[in-house]
Amino acid sequence: MKNSPLEQQRAIQQTNDDAAISKYCAVSKGYYSDPFISLFVNTKEKRQPLINRGTYARVRAVQMLVERFLQSTKPYGKRQIINLGAGFDTLFFRLREKDVICKEDMFVELDFPQVTRMKRRIVRQHSALYSLLTKNTDTNSVQEVQDGLSCDIYKLIGVDLKQIESLSYLLEHICQLSADSPTLVISECVLTYIEPQNADRIIQYFSNSFSFISFILFELTFPTDPFGRQMVKNIEQRGFSLSSLSLYPSLQAQKERFTQFGYSKVDIKSMYTIYEDVLEVEEKRRIERLELLDELEEWRLLLQHYFLLYCLKANALQESEEDKIWNSFCFISKSCEEEYLS
Numbered sequence: 023m024k025n026s027p028l029e030q031q032r033a034i035q036q037t038n039d040d041a042a043i044s045k046y047c048a049v050s051k052g053y054y055s056d057p058f059i060s061l062f063v064n065t066k067e068k069r070q071p072l073i074n075r076g077t078y079a080r081v082r083a084v085q086m087l088v089e090r091f092l093q094s095t096k097p098y099g100k101r102q103i104i105n106l107g108a109g110f111d112t113l114f115f116r117l118r119e120k121d122v123i124c125k126e127d128m129f130v131e132l133d134f135p136q137v138t139r140m141k142r143r144i145v146r147q148h149s150a151l152y153s154l155l156t157k158n159t160d161t162n163s164v165q166e167v168q169d170g171l172s173c174d175i176y177k178l179i180g181v182d183l184k185q186i187e188s189l190s191y192l193l194e195h196i197c198q199l200s201a202d203s204p205t206l207v208i209s210e211c212v213l214t215y216i217e218p219q220n221a222d223r224i225i226q227y228f229s230n231s232f233s234f235i236s237f238i239l240f241e242l243t244f245p246t247d248p249f250g251r252q253m254v255k256n257i258e259q260r261g262f263s264l265s266s267l268s269l270y271p272s273l274q275a276q277k278e279r280f281t282q283f284g285y286s287k288v289d290i291k292s293m294y295t296i297y298e299d300v301l302e303v304e305e306k307r308r309i310e311r312l313e314l315l316d317e318l319e320e321w322r323l324l325l326q327h328y329f330l331l332y333c334l335k336a337n338a339l340q341e342s343e344e345d346k347i348w349n350s351f352c353f354i355s356k357s358c359e360e361e362y363l364s
């Protein structure tokens with residue numbers, strides 16, 4: 023049975039609870055450290071070892087990419103990070119605690135107003151979160167704005183991302199982002215829930231509006247093989263239609279999508295390749311001892327059906343400078359990805 027648009031929207035917002043619970047479970051089992059996630063969720067639910075390990079891989083890989091971006095763009099002044107559909111993600115607080123984001127930078131979190139209002143309430147309730155908003159900044163003031171919060175280095179704002187005009191207005195006028203500063207957009211399991219024409223407009227909007235832009239996309243892929251078909255069926259049973267998955271059904275198709283929208287350097291890797299070739303060996307040894315995982319074939323298939331795409335367009339820079347940033351941003355993998363590209 024097809025859900026009404028309002029029911030669909032509610033179901034999409036609830037995917038944030040799922041994501042936060044998965045992170046909480048992985049952190050509670052010791053897969054990685056996140057001192058903040060327990061402030062957003064407290065549950066007795068448990069996740070299978072497969073999900074805990076997958077959550078670790080995804081959180082670690084995204085954080086590595088973000089830190090690489092921040093490191094490689096250090097000489098270029100203020101950096102801007104925009105987390106689309108951020109939900110209860112704690113990335114800002116984790117980076118801020120480590121002083122990886124400095125007072126000149128700007129971190130923007132966007133989600134539906136219903137979600138950002140909940141996040142605002144939680145941030146205000148806990149000094150461990152709230153104090154990081156103004157730590158080492160010039161002004162100590164935090165204001166309430168558009169269903170969220172605003173201070174020198176952080177904006178939390180409620181918006182429906184499909185409304186590109188509102189998105190563009192608030193980034194320019196409320197967040198006062200500069201069109202020329204290094205800007206990183208993160209979209210983790212978000213654009214999949216948006217119809218492809220609108221999702222494409224979002225990708226294109228960033229490429230057209232910012233001269234120095236990177237995009238990180240974490241999503242599902244390969245919906246047509248047996249594992250993918252089952253995955254899609256499970257998701258559709260929850261009332262979602264994932265139309266961009268069928269429009270861009272492979273790593274190659276996702277890569278071409280970003281190239282077509284003006285990103286000059288684009289790389290994409292399955293989470294299988296990232297887990298095998300990129301994540302730190304010592305850490306993997308440690309987390310693989312935490313829980314028994316004997317469904318190794320399912321683990322491999324699961325990782326092959328998720329990917330991380332990252333790209334760069336810095337057309338105001340000289341080609342050699344752009345290459346230098348790209349080389350220090352992107353992951354080098356040992357094995358050949360080609361077999362997964364088609």
Ligand SMILES: C[S@@+](CC[C@H](N)C(=O)[O-])C[C@H]1O[C@@H](n2cnc3c(N)ncnc32)[C@H](O)[C@@H]1O
Pocket residue numbers: 034035036037038041042106107108109110111132133134137181182183184209210211212215216
């Ligand atoms: C699966 S959750 C992921 C949350 C976070 N990115 C993470 O990885 O933990 C998807 C999030 O995207 C948000 N979202 C989806 N479509 C959106 C839209 N059109 N406008 C604003 N937020 C949206 C949902 O509300 C939800 O918080």
